[in-house]
Amino acid sequence: MIKQLSQRLLGPVTLALLALTFWLGLWVTPPDRIQGNLVRLLYIHPAIAWVGLYVSFGTSVIASCLYLWKRTRSTIMDRVAYCAMEVSAIFITLTLITGSIWGRPTWGVWWAWDARLTSTAILLVFALGYLALRRANDDPELRARRSAVFAIIAAINVPIDHFSVDWWHTLHQGATVFTQNGNFLVHGSMLWTLFLSLFAFTLLFFWLLRARYRLEVLRDQRYAASLDEALAQRRREGVH
Amino acid sequence: MSSPTLVVELSDAVVLVDGFPLLSGVTLELETGTLNVVTGANGAGKTSLLRLLGGLVALSSGSGVVSGVDLRTGDRRDLRRRVGWLGHEGSFYDDLSAKENLTFAAKALGRPTDEIARVLDRVGLSSRTDTPAKRLSAGQRRRLGLAWLLLRRPETWLLDEPYATLDDEGRTFFDELIGDVIRSGASVIVSAHDPLRSNALSPRTITLAGGLVVSDRS
Amino acid sequence: MSSPTLVVELSDAVVLVDGFPLLSGVTLELETGTLNVVTGANGAGKTSLLRLLGGLVALSSGSGVVSGVDLRTGDRRDLRRRVGWLGHEGSFYDDLSAKENLTFAAKALGRPTDEIARVLDRVGLSSRTDTPAKRLSAGQRRRLGLAWLLLRRPETWLLDEPYATLDDEGRTFFDELIGDVIRSGASVIVSAHDPLRSNALSPRTITLAGGLVVSDRS
Amino acid sequence: MIRTALLVAGKDLRIERRSRVLLWQVLPFGVMALVLSGLALGPAHAGNSSAGPGLFYLVMLLVTLLMINRSQVIEGSSGTRTSVATLGLDPAGVFLGKALALAVELWITGVVVLAGAVLLLHTALVGSAEALPSVLVILAALAAAGTLYGALSGGGQGPATLLPVLSFPAFAPLLIAGERSYSDALHGGSLWQWWLISLVALVAYLGIGILLYGVLEES
Amino acid sequence: MIRTALLVAGKDLRIERRSRVLLWQVLPFGVMALVLSGLALGPAHAGNSSAGPGLFYLVMLLVTLLMINRSQVIEGSSGTRTSVATLGLDPAGVFLGKALALAVELWITGVVVLAGAVLLLHTALVGSAEALPSVLVILAALAAAGTLYGALSGGGQGPATLLPVLSFPAFAPLLIAGERSYSDALHGGSLWQWWLISLVALVAYLGIGILLYGVLEES
Numbered sequence A: 001m002i003k004q005l006s007q008r009l010l011g012p013v014t015l016a017l018l019a020l021t022f023w024l025g026l027w028v029t030p031p032d033r034i035q036g037n038l039v040r041l042l043y044i045h046p047a048i049a050w051v052g053l054y055v056s057f058g059t060s061v062i063a064s065c066l067y068l069w070k071r072t073r074s075t076i077m078d079r080v081a082y083c084a085m086e087v088s089a090i091f092i093t094l095t096l097i098t099g100s101i102w103g104r105p106t107w108g109v110w111w112a113w114d115a116r117l118t119s120t121a122i123l124l125v126f127a128l129g130y131l132a133l134r135r136a137n138d139d140p141e142l143r144a145r146r147s148a149v150f151a152i153i154a155a156i157n158v159p160i161d162h163f164s165v166d167w168w169h170t171l172h173q174g175a176t177v178f179t180q181n182g183n184f185l186v187h188g189s190m191l192w193t194l195f196l197s198l199f200a201f202t203l204l205f206f207w208l209l210r211a212r213y214r215l216e217v218l219r220d221q222r223y224a225a226s227l228d229e230a231l232a233q234r235r236r237e238g239v240h
Numbered sequence B, C: 001m002s003s004p005t006l007v008v009e010l011s012d013a014v015v016l017v018d019g020f021p022l023l024s025g026v027t028l029e030l031e032t033g034t035l036n037v038v039t040g041a042n043g044a045g046k047t048s049l050l051r052l053l054g055g056l057v058a059l060s061s062g063s064g065v066v067s068g069v070d071l072r073t074g075d076r077r078d079l080r081r082r083v084g085w086l087g088h089e090g091s092f093y094d095d096l097s098a099k100e101n102l103t104f105a106a107k108a109l110g111r112p113t114d115e116i117a118r119v120l121d122r123v124g125l126s127s128r129t130d131t132p133a134k135r136l137s138a139g140q141r142r143r144l145g146l147a148w149l150l151l152r153r154p155e156t157w158l159l160d161e162p163y164a165t166l167d168d169e170g171r172t173f174f175d176e177l178i179g180d181v182i183r184s185g186a187s188v189i190v191s192a193h194d195p196l197r198s199n200a201l202s203p204r205t206i207t208l209a210g211g212l213v214v215s216d217r218s
Numbered sequence D, E: 001m002i003r004t005a006l007l008v009a010g011k012d013l014r015i016e017r018r019s020r021v022l023l024w025q026v027l028p029f030g031v032m033a034l035v036l037s038g039l040a041l042g043p044a045h046a047g048n049s050s051a052g053p054g055l056f057y058l059v060m061l062l063v064t065l066l067m068i069n070r071s072q073v074i075e076g077s078s079g080t081r082t083s084v085a086t087l088g089l090d091p092a093g094v095f096l097g098k099a100l101a102l103a104v105e106l107w108i109t110g111v112v113v114l115a116g117a118v119l120l121l122h123t124a125l126v127g128s129a130e131a132l133p134s135v136l137v138i139l140a141a142l143a144a145a146g147t148l149y150g151a152l153s154g155g156g157q158g159p160a161t162l163l164p165v166l167s168f169p170a171f172a173p174l175l176i177a178g179e180r181s182y183s184d185a186l187h188g189g190s191l192w193q194w195w196l197i198s199l200v201a202l203v204a205y206l207g208i209g210i211l212l213y214g215v216l217e218e219s
């Protein structure tokens, strides 16, 4: 009951929260002293990065581990890993795009060989490589195993990306929101809007993942239906 | 679940590749220590059946147990280690000589390497021990494949059209070999277009068509 | 030099690869428009002989004329264009379907493409026209190779163990096909371990051993 | 000859399209190689946009090697080569067809990598657009040279490793000409002389290929 | 495990020695690639010895890709893989053996290319000698990672083209670490942190390989 209700509500709630975020971000919160209206990207870019790097990539990696572990091995895990990685690829791309848009006025360039930017780009290539690897293998079991191993190797890059700003003090913003001693460097309505955006985009991820997962199930079902047809035809080859 | 006297137990086994059913529902029980011949027209599914039994393709639906390994839940690599496989393609390193190939296999299996000369002699390759595998003739390659299996002595032999490319003397040798193997208690499953030549073997013959078993007689 | 009734004229032909003589001095004359079967034990040199006749390996010493092309001085590529070759390996693009492969061949030869459906039907592949060649079974690949040759209709057919991997019906079809080919005036040279099945063909049988012709009877 | 060329090019491109190797493997490889060369040189050199043209051509060279390898794989086993040889296709046509298919693939990749250079290496957009015609010509020359070398190294053992060694000396002049003309375009310099050199190279490789490809076909 | 590793490494190295691919194809390729990258960057960058380390590692990366491809060829047809699978070799041992063989080949090539960098790019000799230990560690890590990725991309369609895409993002950090430590060695800087990073990478790849190679073996 509750599960059904929450599933039914996931979509509308996500949309409502996103709308609220945009309203707060665009009209209610004040412009920044230095950055002016550009600061409004604060409610989009970090949230998208959060979803791309941690929520979806993380989901994919955890599902991959669960797939490789014998006792929890199932097609469900493989599907989750695949769908989450696809969402992740989109969000990492969006991170790069929103970051570039933000970078152009602040740093004066679209792209720089900054540690975080580079490691984010590398992470995107990992995600694309994952998708390419899946396409290149037909055997479902082989595909599931290989992509799971690949996702786990790729995961090493996530912490590198996160800590890159501290390790290599470069252009990109250091930890602004989640500082090590727990002090928030932004204040008031900005902070709450930022948190709201994180939450809203996280919900968006789950919504997208669910939609994508269902599509995958539907595909499998349609495949199964076409299979009966193929089976009947193959059996007919036997009788002359 | 699987009775110890059965080496193969398939029930409604379906194998799909690219959405095409190579096997479309095979139900089959084969006894341990027997000789079984799979025949059927081109494209009937003989090779596919052997590949399934060797753990080289996955079962898509239905159930099966081979050599005590469950095809759905078990480890296919475990299965592969129990069967010996002889296919159309060569099954050795092309750049190594006949002898080096067998030495590698023997060391990997922890067998003494002094068996090798004997095995090579038995399959009629003693004059080609140092020839790189890629230079061997088609029939000699098949013989090297047999030598590799002789060294391994697997409990289940899966042989895909072993007669093809063997000469007359080779076929006679092969029949003798299979007789030995059966007597030693191993199971043999052979795909073939020709009937076996030796009458002493009295195999069970399973005929496939359209990915199904259509006849089965001993 | 070469008489027009002879399709093959070899005299003391030697073929060396890596210093090893695959053929060690073959002297042979084959008449145009006849069926010739080459037999011999594994490693006797059958495949090597056919490869020499198809212009796929060079003559090391001795002399030879095939289809009017001198093996020493002539253009081997020219020779390859006159012969049709069917080997163990598939002879088509693995990623293209059966039909696409034949379409490519037909276009390259300037033949009408509407022959293709008929040819595919004739070799029994009409239910596999759109299957990628790499997915075909061993026997079906052999049949596709025959279809390719049927489309080409070469003047000399070189077939290396055509029976291997063909099923019963396929072999009957093959015998009929060869009969047709001979009647149309082309020459056929086949290597085989089994005797041909149809008695109507009455081939000349050449036996090789150690890279030499050791018996020759019609 | 032209008919054969179109037939062969069509066949190659159809196989490529079916396997989607270009989209899923070659394009990502190109972009990745660009990023990596940028990294290898460190920010001091890569951030510096003058390295852009050189890196672009270095990457395209690697892509060419990859694609030639691939086109050898397409030609398949020696059995396939044998049967195709018996079709009696005009070697000049085969050469042109294979070069054309390769050129088409290189052009597509080239445009994407060029976009990558503009975005990632801050190579000037206007100059890059101006350099485009010369890029297309040089890539076509690379395709012609590559096809020739593919045939040279094919068949024997380990074509995958022999190929680069054989082809590098021939690619070097193309690389230099390309780099120069692209740099000139960036600095608004005169282009015509590099244009001329690349055109001559293209014509030369095409000529050699048409005349000699038959000799190179696996014997 | 160690016994299996030595058996496999011995087999791979024996095949390599017999075919002489390393001597006649890989080494010349390495030197050629170095020269060409120098050319591509133009005298402004290449003559400048600070590009040496980056180019060296770029070349070694290409060599690694080439060698992995080659090691796939050695493993041969699917028939061979099948039979070898039936031998029941310990996958961890197979992984270590293949990585070891690859590392040995990379070390040999690396030393030659290093000499090339000193001679052709005027990279300082003393610094290069100091960088040698870190070079060996990084090359070993490349070998381990490469073996892993070779297994990942093998078997399916077009492994030759999939491999670079899959492995590049993983090689990138190694490339950077290598370039940094080499540069530091040239300038007499502190090396230990890059040492540490490369060692961690080597251990990580070896660990993953030992644990997961079995899962990857073609099923």
Ligand code: HEM
Residues within 6 Å of the ligand: A042, A045, A046, A049, A050, A053, A095, A096, A097, A098, A099, A100, A102, A103, A104, A106, A110, A111, A116, A117, A120, A121, A161, A162, A163, A172, A173, A174, A175, A176, A177, A178
């Ligand atoms: C292409 C360019 C950019 C990329 C690829 C990028 C990437 C990222 C990533 C991956 C994160 C998440 C890091 C983490 O939490 O571990 C992030 C966070 C963030 N980015 Fe960017 N970014 C880019 C440009 C910018 C620009 C131009 C700005 C502002 C001047 C900016 C400001 C921020 C802020 C404030 C955060 C949240 C930081 C935190 O609290 O940890 N980014 N970015």
Ligand SMILES: Nc1ncnc2c1ncn2[C@@H]1O[C@H](COP(=O)(O)OP(=O)(O)OP(=O)(O)O)[C@@H](O)[C@H]1O
Residues within 6 Å of the ligand: B017, B018, B020, B021, B022, B040, B041, B042, B043, B044, B045, B046, B047, B048, B049, C128, C131, C132, C135, C136, C137, C138, C139, C140, C165, C167
């Ligand atoms: N994608 C596909 N589309 C259509 N048919 C396919 C596809 N993949 C495989 N097949 C068919 O599946 C069958 C595989 O049969 P298999 O190789 O097991 O035959 P076989 O009995 O060993 O035949 P042979 O005697 O020729 O060796 C063939 O008929 C092949 O054409």
Ligand SMILES: Nc1ncnc2c1ncn2[C@@H]1O[C@H](COP(=O)(O)OP(=O)(O)OP(=O)(O)O)[C@@H](O)[C@H]1O
Residues within 6 Å of the ligand: B128, B131, B132, B135, B136, B137, B138, B139, B140, B165, B167, C017, C018, C020, C021, C022, C040, C041, C042, C043, C044, C045, C046, C047, C048, C049
């Ligand atoms: N380098 C070499 N060293 C030793 N022997 C070699 C070498 N290269 C080839 N051979 C031998 O040359 C012979 C080639 O024979 P070929 O392939 O023509 O035989 P075939 O009659 O077709 O045999 P099959 O019936 O097995 O197909 C084989 O005996 C092979 O072992």
Ligand SMILES: [Mg+2]
Residues within 6 Å of the ligand: B046, B047, B048, B160, C137, C138, C139
């Ligand atoms: Mg078969």
Ligand SMILES: [Mg+2]
Residues within 6 Å of the ligand: B137, B138, B139, C046, C047, C048, C160
């Ligand atoms: Mg033969």
